[in-house]
Amino acid sequence: MVRVTENKLIIEIESTFPALLLRDLQESLLTLLRRYNEDRPEDRLDDVNCLGLLQALLPSPEDYERIYP
Secondary structure (H helix, E strand, O other), X not given: OEEEOOOOEEEOOOOXXXXXXXXXXXXXXXXXHHHHHHOOOOOOHHHHHHHHHHHHHOOOHHHHHHHOO
């Protein structure tokens, strides 16, 4: 479900294991963007920067286990 409030965009996805779903969604997005980027010239700095940012935002598997029991 997506809700828009005065100062927030809220996206809710029900899941039995929300931390695992979050990691799967983030990794899927990275994989998709990498595939897209592989078909493009290397000089696409914006694409590379976005991929680097998304990768840096991924908590490690250990962090997920610790943060989201």
